[in-house]
Amino acid sequence: MRTCNYLPLGRMARAVRGAWRMLLAAGGTRECPACGRRIRRFQPFPKEAADLLARHRFRLPWKSSAWETFNREEYACPFCDATDRERLYALYLRERLAPGLGDGLRLLDIGPSRPMTRFVRRRLRAAYRSADLCNPEADDRVDLEDMRIYRDGEFDVLLCSHVLEHVPDDRRAMTELFRVLRPGSWGIVMTPIPLGVEKTDEDPGVTDVAERLRRFGQEDHIRIYAGADFTERLQKVGFRVTKLGRGHFGPEAFERCGLTPQSALYVVDKPMGAGA
Numbered sequence: 001m002r003t004c005n006y007l008p009l010g011r012m013a014r015a016v017r018g019a020w021r022m023l024l025a026a027g028g029t030r031e032c033p034a035c036g037r038r039i040r041r042f043q044p045f046p047k048e049a050a051d052l053l054a055r056h057r058f059r060l061p062w063k064s065s066a067w068e069t070f071n072r073e074e075y076a077c078p079f080c081d082a083t084d085r086e087r088l089y090a091l092y093l094r095e096r097l098a099p100g101l102g103d104g105l106r107l108l109d110i111g112p113s114r115p116m117t118r119f120v121r122r123r124l125r126a127a128y129r130s131a132d133l134c135n136p137e138a139d140d141r142v143d144l145e146d147m148r149i150y151r152d153g154e155f156d157v158l159l160c161s162h163v164l165e166h167v168p169d170d171r172r173a174m175t176e177l178f179r180v181l182r183p184g185s186w187g188i189v190m191t192p193i194p195l196g197v198e199k200t201d202e203d204p205g206v207t208d209v210a211e212r213l214r215r216f217g218q219e220d221h222i223r224i225y226a227g228a229d230f231t232e233r234l235q236k237v238g239f240r241v242t243k244l245g246r247g248h249f250g251p252e253a254f255e256r257c258g259l260t261p262q263s264a265l266y267v268v269d270k271p272m273g274a275g276a
Ligand SMILES: [Zn+2]
Pocket: 032, 033, 034, 035, 036, 037, 077, 078, 079, 080, 081, 082
């Protein structure tokens, strides 16, 4: 069972941040695929969060070039808050669920964020449902290791972003993701992936916050996957895994959306005829 860390932002703080965003966002060549706004530049990763990692001596370099999908310099959209990874999801979902293609499909968003919830509800025609163990804004309260409230094959599209690195038994969670997806359908499953790391580092037994920050980079993370191992674990539960990067979307789209060249999207497919 993972811990809950959900801190709602105060109304005043939101108003101040909103005014600041408007100043930062005047004109520009960037475009956020989540909210559709043109802007000058995305906002950098929050300094306070970076300082926290530095204070706890996080063992991996906290810079864009050390991770697959992480743009420290252009992290968040000043209008809708979509991070670079969420802009990558929006780019793909716009392509795959274009009008006429996504109508009525049932999309399950696990570990929802406000930018993605708004994006799917406003810009896609899929039927949206969100699930989370802690977030009170989610439609369903669900433990990823046991999603029995959903039937086998209940969903047509799955979005599971930056959740599996929190879950003690991630193989069981992946099995559940596979089960609730309809055969012949697909999803996006993402987690932080450092470049050049060959072995997954994990230990659900580490509960000390300082040690989690040092070893896993966040107070409620219990692992950091190696990319090949992450793919292999997904394949072992039955998924076909396709990594899509700049070659698929094009360098111009990556530049426009503020994505680093090494950013990569993990798309999983549940083969036709696959059981739960
Ligand atoms: Zn945006």
